[in-house]
Amino acid sequence: MNIQDTIVALASPAGAGAIAVIRVSGPEALAICSPIFKSVSGKVLANQKTHTIHLGHIMDGQRTIDEVLVSLFKGTNSYTGEPTVEISCHGSSYIQQEIIQLLLRSGCRTAKAGEFTLRSFINGKMDLSQAEAVADLIASDNEAAHQIAMQQMRGGFSNEIAQLRQELLNFASLIELELDFSEEDVEFADRTQFKDLVARITKVLKRLIDSFATGNVIKNGIPVAIVGEPNVGKSTLLNALLNEERAIVSDIAGTTRDTIEDELSIGGIGFRFIDTAGIRETQDVIEGLGIKKTFEKIKQAQVVVLLHTASEVIHQTDSVKLEIEKIKNQFPLKPLLVVANKIDALSPKELNEIETKIDNLHLLSAKENKGIDALKEKLLDFVNTGALRNDETIVTNSRHYDALLKALEEIEKVQYGLDTGLSGDLMAIDIREALYHFGEITGQVTNDELLGNIFANFCIGK
Template sequence: MLGKLSGWDDTIVALATPTGIGAIGVIRLSGSDAFRVVNELFPSKDLQAQPSHTLHVGFLKDGDQVLDEVVVALFKGPRSYTGEDVVEVSCHGSPYIQQQVIQSCVSRGARLAKPGEFTQRAFLHGKLDLVQAEAVADLIASNTEASRKAALHNIRGGFSAVLQQLRDRMLQFSALIELELDFAQEDVEFADRSQFFSLINEAERTVQHLLQSFQLGNVIKNGVQVAIIGKPNAGKSTLLNTLLNENRAIVSDIAGTTRDTIEETLNIDGILFRLVDTAGIRQHTSDVIESIGVEKSLEKMRQADVVIYLFDANETSVNELSEVAANMQEQSIQFLLAGNKADKSDETLLEEKFLGFEHITFISAKSEWNVDELKEKLVEMVLHGSVQTEGTVVTNARHQHALQQVASSLSDIHRGLDDKIPGDLLALDIRRCLHYLGEITGEISNEDRLDYIFSKFCIGK
């Protein structure tokens, strides 16, 4: 595949560790001249004569100038991350030193790597398929246990194995049906239609399961935006502070204290929740600033994945809460009702008062009473009881789109088998299905699409 793309025969260099001051910095080179470039800066020994997977300590020198004392790691292709000759230079973590080393490499023929170019070369050399390559970026960006597990599963080839098995079996039948076309005048069938029908049924179940997992995958990868909505002085800022276990928002007894939205993140059971504390919503206010805050609150409510509607359990009427719930349902908003200040009343009486309301939890944000139950309901609502992340979970929107096309193709094949359509028409639907399966793993790709995918990686990976 590499030979089909232009501009992949040079040597690239980049900082592989985060920018800024640290103990060490790692500078990575990949390409046919990687050993030569570093060898010219490393007078201690001839690196080109050293075996692969070895470490060497010495000084880097650019002419008479000593750049730094470093550790050089050698990886000869194809036994390297990219499949090419790779050299990693561990120098001290001064940004100035790192820049000097990179500049010295560039002056000897290397060029600065583009974002994701090391991983892109690993893909082009067959070290990773496209799903695994994208999972590398997901692993780097992972910020919860669930996202780490999902990315690792894909890096290890879990998702790819499911797709490859399906594609291989489809290819077998495709080849037999294509063969039938060569013997169209003989009126023979090489492909067992009953076995093919069973395969299509199984494939449809597999693809639907993967598509259904995207909702969980999107939560795992991107987190969940939760807007805390309610009337002024309902205790929204107090609830935010309690959930975060810190005094993030200003709290007072004065209604309308919160004028703008406050956003913070919270990790609950491995899922990242983006909490938004909003200004209190009331219909009539003469305060211009408060009016702007109310409008922002309504906007955040419409944008949120889940809304926690917080209300004073003692002061709010059943009719008022019914109106709120109906309004949320009308806008197709996922919501939880949280009756605050419930520690001031008998819980049994409150339950009787609001009998018939779903997703309601009585809490005291101030004393932290029953807040853990609210967290549990929040997680349950988002995951819908699905907490299994060890198996294959689709987290990538590109994969989801391709799987939707696969599902459509399988449906057409299924319908064609039912209608006993000719083999040439059936073959067209099978080719389309195989095309989209191959598009996910990168077996079918183009240079522009690859450049776009890898441009979202960090430089040096």
């Protein structure tokens, strides 16, 4: 990939729309765009100030392609850190392609996936973790994921890592200096201060590593399997949660023969609800396949909502308890929320009695939309949103998580060396390794293969 080329790509979503934005970036961006742009006021585009917008027409010779607005970003004052022109045209797919083809004939090259952001990283406009946050921001589909991506794109995470790395680097330099004067047996690095630093780095690394569990579910959403026997109201509950008729509801047992999935944001966190086929003994081949898929979906889910009718809980308590134990034994690591549905059918006496039957039982009527908001609050309790509310750094990227684990491993070796009086030359090796893994996160240590893997996941226009 030649970063000296001038590149072009559609920066807005593909397809027809009200407007489209075509981005041109590179050393020759102004030289290429200026001749094909005819300003309504007669201005020469290349002579205009940076960060200005100009109305005019894109011309292919004497042919007018479209009336456009052109935004100029000269020098390094752009997203990519190089001269950039953005053309806002009408959103016709034909117009978009005509302008892009004209730019290609004029000397541009089609941008590769993520190449604009890659150039921003190479030109020092952002570090690697911030560049990855750009992709997360584009992909964010709930408030929490958006908030985390914005914090990381602004440098919250990378600033924390960079500060730790710099402090560790300072001590590493002093230890390396000691090695140069090993025959004099002197200590330039204060071991007490170094122990305090290592303890602080260990604490921060463990906090960041622990945050990944929360960050992962915020970024990817929490799959919730709604399970139970046929006709207990699973589809009605899904419809009530989503506030729409997403699943077919019928009094006929076994209506749902396949899993139905949909997503909902609760408190800024994405939840993916899975309405499964009712679990029962059946001779119906198709229904049997649906039940088999139900257990597959339970395995994939992070939370299981086990639904029974309120009448079953009162009159068949032992069998309900047996079903609860069966799910717990089969999936011991999954949080289980037991729900009694159809409480609208209970008498006042039964309503008082039901809460004594099973511990931590949640009551609702999906049909009458009672208890739905309380159920959403209980689901939200499964996510640690404390860090999110306190604006703490939350790790969502598995590459960062892996680098943090490796850095912690090396820091613990340094801690062991300090505790046992290990020689400076051996500790220096572990410190260098820790610095290496810190550098991997922000891009101070990188290679072409890593960059290729990261930016290949971006869209073309970013």
